[in-house]
Amino acid sequence: MSNVLEKYLPEHAVQSCFELIKANHVHLKIVNERVTRHGDYRKDAQGYHLITVNANLNKYRFLMTLIHEIAHLVAFEKYGRFIKPHGNEWKLTFQKLMVPFIRPEIFPNQLLPLLARHFRNPKASSDTDATLSLALKQFDEEENDKNYIFELPYGSHFRIHNGRIFRKIALRVKRYECLELNTGKVFLFQPNAEVELLPS
Numbered sequence: 001m002s003n004v005l006e007k008y009l010p011e012h013a014v015q016s017c018f019e020l021i022k023a024n025h026v027h028l029k030i031v032n033e034r035v036t037r038h039g040d041y042r043k044d045a046q047g048y049h050l051i052t053v054n055a056n057l058n059k060y061r062f063l064m065t066l067i068h069e070i071a072h073l074v075a076f077e078k079y080g081r082f083i084k085p086h087g088n089e090w091k092l093t094f095q096k097l098m099v100p101f102i103r104p105e106i107f108p109n110q111l112l113p114l115l116a117r118h119f120r121n122p123k124a125s126s127d128t129d130a131t132l133s134l135a136l137k138q139f140d141e142e143e144n145d146k147n148y149i150f151e152l153p154y155g156s157h158f159r160i161h162n163g164r165i166f167r168k169i170a171l172r173v174k175r176y177e178c179l180e181l182n183t184g185k186v187f188l189f190q191p192n193a194e195v196e197l198l199p200s
Contacts, residue, residue, distance in 0.1 A: 001028075008055070008062045012105040017063070020070055020097070024077075028066075030055045035161045038125075039065040041072040049073050058139040060107060064126055067098050086124035094122050111135055130174075130192040137192075149176050150191035157181070158195040165198065 039053040071094035166178040
C-alpha cells in the first residue's frame with residue numbers, strides 16, 4: 001500500500017498516512033475524477049471503512065482530501081454517528097490530524113501560511129477557501145482550458161460542468177451572482193469556481 005501512496009502523496013507524508021490508514025482499518029480506493037467531490041467516506045454493510053479519493057488531484061490536495069475523509073471516520077467513531085458531517089467535532093478532528101503535516105518537508109513554503117490560516121477553522125471543502133484553492137491549483141499537473149469566475153468580465157456567458165449556461169452579473173459580498181439563461185434563476189458561485197467561457 002505505501003508504494004502505491006508514493007505516487008499520490010508528498011514523499012514525507014507517505015509513512016504517516018500509511019500508519020493512519022492501517023490504524024483506522026481504512027479500505028482506500030483511488031478513483032477517476034468526480035466533478036462534484038475530491039473524495040468521500042462511508043462505512044459499508046460489513047463495517048469496513050471505505051474512503052475514495054480522486055486520482056487526478058495534485059499531491060498536496062490528495063493529502064488534504066485523504067486526511068479530510070479519515071477525519072470523518074475518526075470523528076464518527078469518537079463522537080457517534082449523529083454528529084454533523086462538517087460540524088465542530090469533525091473540524092477539531094481534522095485540525096488534529098492535519099497539523100502534523102503542515103511543515104516545510106511536506107508542503108511548499110508558499111502554502112504553509114495559507115494552510116495555517118485555513119486550519120484555524122477548516123471548511124467542508126478547501127475549494128470554498130478561494131485563496132488556498134488557487135494556491136493549490138498551481139501544483140496541478142495537467143493544464144486545463146477552464147477559467148475562474150472571478151476572471152470573467154461581467155456580462156460574459158459561461159458553461160459549467162453539467163452543460164448549464166450562465167451570465168455573470170454581480171458580486172455579492174464574496175460570491176458572484178450569475179443568471180442561468182435557461183431558467184432565469186440567479187445562482188451564487190464561489191470566485192474560484194472553474195467554468196468554460198463562451199464566445200460572446
